[in-house]
Amino acid sequence: MFLAASTLLAGASALVAGPAPVQAAPVAQQAAAAEPFSVLVFSKTAGFRHDSIPAGIAAIEQLGADNGFTVDATEDAGAFTDANLDKYAAVVWLSTTGDVLNADQQAAFERYIRAGGGYAGIHAASDTEYQWAWYGDLVGAYFSAHPANQTATIKVEDPAHPSTAHLPAKWSRFDEWYNFQTNPRADVHVLASLDERTYTPGSGAMGADHPTAWCHDYDGGRSWYTGSGHTIESYSEANFLAHLLGGIQTAAGAVDADCAASQTSSFEKVTLDSNTQNPMELDIAPDGRVFYIERDGRVQIVKPDTGTTVTAVDLDVFTGNEDGLIGIRLDPDFATNGWVYLYYAPNDGIARNRVARFTVSGDSIALNTEKVVIEVTTQRNTCCHAGGSMVFDSAGNLYLATGDNTNPFESNSFTPIDERAGRQDYDAQRTSGNTNDLRGKVIRIHPEDDGTYTIPTGNLFPQGTAQTRPEIFAMGFRNPFRIGIDKQTDTLYVADYGPDAGAANPDRGPEGTVEWNVVTPGNYGWPYCHGANYAYNDYTFPSGPSGAKFNCAAPVNNSPNNTGLTNLPPAISATVDYDYSGNPLFPEIGAAARRWAARCTGTTRRSPRTASGRRTSTARRCSASGTRTRCTRSSSTTTASPLWTSTSC
Known part of the structure; x- marks a missing residue:
């Protein structure tokens, strides 16, 4: 999934985990x-x-x-x-x-x-x-x-x-x-x-x-x-x-404190670039320059002194499906080394995405400075879900989120697990549920100065484990379109977009659910479980029969398209999840249906969700060509919209 409505935010409010509480000192000793x-x-x-x-x-x-x-x-x-x-x-x-x-x-x-x-x-x-x-x-x-x-x-x-x-x-x-x-x-x-x-x-x-x-x-x-x-x-x-x-x-003013109101009125929205096409991600250099990427391959730099935008480099990228130039992150030592990491799909006929390091000189990036760090094998036969977001932690480890690279449109908005011959691109068991594949994952590596990488300790599978990739930090994601990290605690946050089922079906699985996760090494369930570990059914394509629910506590990957382990780690329930009507456990979210309905073709009628995630309602979901919140099903866009930043005032 990529942004068709091309508005991006920088410096806006985000979920931040507080530091671990410390033992309270005696009151008499404080301050x-x-x-x-x-x-x-x-x-x-x-x-x-x-x-x-x-x-x-x-x-x-x-x-x-x-x-x-x-x-x-x-x-x-x-x-x-x-x-x-x-x-x-x-x-x-x-x-x-x-x-x-x-x-x-x-x-x-x-x-x-x-x-x-x-x-x-x-x-x-x-x-x-x-x-x-x-x-x-x-x-x-x-x-x-x-x-x-x-x-x-x-x-x-x-x-x-x-x-x-x-x-x-x-x-x-x-x-x-x-x-x-x-x-x-x-x-x-x-x-x-x-x-x-x-x-x-x-x-x-x-x-x-x-x-x-x-x-x-x-x-x-x-x-x-x-x-x-x-x-x-x-x-x-x-x-x-x-x-x-x-x-x-x-x-009394004896101890300093920040008491500014933390509301929208405390921020000012400033247009940085009003001539964008399909901006995907941005990062801000120590000198105030804003680097952002267009999916068509351009790395753009907004210069704070003049407010102008220049193109640093224009990569030749494959833009079919949801691919292109989809991720950017500046090196933690950018001020001294000028390194920038880009995640993109090279347009050379080979189906893969890569993380590559380039060197910025002034406001330009020379193609001959490229160092290919890691490549992710993909398929380009059909849509969807590329991911691409990257972050660094305080130890210099690079995290990359990748999508399941699986077509979601022929599964009736439930889990795509089509095991028929020639239908591997419709089976997310070969990617997200595969311990030997880098798609549908959060990857964690440590880039080295020579352009190679090493594996940090503590990833999901120790190096040398058969039928696994040691780069995998966490698995079982569908479309982890954006990730973030708390710079104080290195807590990793992942937003994983779910499928479109407008109502639960006892023979197929739960209603479409979106997840926010505080991610540690583990399996986050897809394509077997989603949300609060709502299980899908083991369905035989194209028209049934429908088998038993998958076991979220001990998922088994028997797909002929699987090249990894058969017995998978237990599925981890989402930290926060919501469906079309929100989630009563997290009322702050509100009713997602109200936000989505105005952007969808069709109407939806539903009863309250039960503990199993089921509803007794009927629904007509959005058409494949309709738009949902911040996404579209089309493979390209000509809609221009401004790039924004938000700063405290």
Whole structure:
């Protein structure tokens, strides 16, 4: 599958795995380098009174004593004068409720924030001053309702902020969980959110996106808020106390923190090149030049100083099916060696794709600098699925994703396992399910300076294993069109596009499913299993009969087209999967059917998915010539569209 709608994004948001949580240090030892400062704890209530307030005051006083800041506590709103507030780097609103300040006091607090003061709100601070719009914007959102106290899972979204850096990625704790009148995400930097699947959220549930702790810069000052802190026990819980300490210190400005809102409004979309044809992938050089490739063989360079685009080289490539120039990655040491890696299909009559290294000189690439690193044998008789995306890890290992190179159009949108003589191009068992073939795989090699490569330790099959290729890092992919890597952790992410079945069929297999995977060495199932290990049937082409479901725990490749092992590694279930109506386990995705339907010819009617992946509905799938999200079934395109980049502003 290749991009027909030729818009690409660079620097856009991506799924990033946080660093492994570390053992929390004693609260008294954290942030010891913070300069001395003073905070005012304000706990006046004009509504519900939390019995945890005394424990909260005592805990904050102890945090101050252990970490070098002074704490004054009051319930006297008379403390809100210009002269008094000027003493404090931050004011902590500890479970305040109702209207607690008069107009003069409100005005003094506004002046204090505008002069660079800090605000830290705890729990019911959001259940305060509903008629004071400025305060509502300061805190970020107003309380609406809460269920009974219970244990829930908090998802840490910012593993770097001082108030969340010490926390596990998923923090399970007991508290009273607030729902809010509005979602503040567009205006604040969300630090943590609630996973509503782990508790009963009650009235006013916010769904998949439920922020519970955040910070932002507001009206000249700093604001930090946490929805936790209802219970007395919270104020003796080490993780919560460290969370509170980081919030107070950043609100006071004693510890630096990034609190810019992480929403679309924080980014600017800039056109780099408005005259593209079929751009496939890009990479950005240290000097700011953007290298992108056109499938027709051109390597283009967008120059940041002039905004112009030049052609560095025009390769002679085979562009039938979905082949061409389909992958690019700059060497990790590009600034010194000028090396660029390209994945392309040479137009010399031999069916293969290759990774080749070229040398960039200025804004040009000379063909005679080519070093062929590795080649992948393919077939060019029929479509589809070439893959081509590449990334480097921190050790200089190169990852390449390859597709199953198998025609999907004569399998009724289920798995293509046609074992009839002469139909090998319609059998993905010869590629994705073949341990001795590089297609339908993620390959991991280490390019050497002389243009050869070595095999890193830890790939799926040790070197010397019969009927296997040691370059294989992971197998069992259909169309892993794009991959990515976390530069901090070397975590590899692979998006694998699934087939088009509009509904599950008990005699064939599951509904068309798309996968996102955090990939480690292993077998990801295709063509026997897909998604959450939904198994296909062992079907006899062209018209049946249909056999038993494949065993995802122990798949067996008996295809006459297989040149590898018969007994395969167990299939690994997708990290995230969705079909045409989304996935109730991952509501953030939404209904894929709504996105696809407008791009398809035909209509679809379906009932909810069961645990087996089946539906009782009937559906008319997209025609082979229709378009789906970001793809087309045609083998070429003349549609021109701009190349974009996205940068923080």
